[in-house]
Amino acid sequence: MMPRSQGRRRSKPAAEMATLRIGKKGVTSFFIMEVSKNLDKRGEVKVKILKTGLGDRTAKEIAEDVAESTGSVITELRGRTFTLRKVKTPKRYL
Numbered sequence: 001m002m003p004r005s006q007g008r009r010r011s012k013p014a015a016e017m018a019t020l021r022i023g024k025k026g027v028t029s030f031f032i033m034e035v036s037k038n039l040d041k042r043g044e045v046k047v048k049i050l051k052t053g054l055g056d057r058t059a060k061e062i063a064e065d066v067a068e069s070t071g072s073v074i075t076e077l078r079g080r081t082f083t084l085r086k087v088k089t090p091k092r093y094l
Helices: 029-042 059-070
Strands: 020-022 044-049 072-078 081-086
Touching: 020 029, 029 044, 029 059, 029 081, 044 059, 059 072, 059 081
Parallel strands: 020 044
Antiparallel strands: 044 081, 072 081
16 A cells, blocks of 8 residues: 655646636736635635736736735735635624
8 A cells, every 4th residue: 555645735716617718808907806706605716817907917916916915815926827715704793
């Protein structure tokens, strides 16, 4: 019997295809609404930026803008693909 590897396991979204794509129109208000809707539904969203969607900005700048606009955090950034996770808000009990 071989021992189990001690390496890190990949999170589920890293292996999946991108949920949303940023195209030549870039980040629009409709795109932000779509990301927010997907975050509420799934809790995690994977976004791919097409070459035409970059313009004169970097993938990191775009990812930070989308995360700030949706109130989420960037969990992974690889090349032109990034993953966002919904921020959990603490529940208050009165």
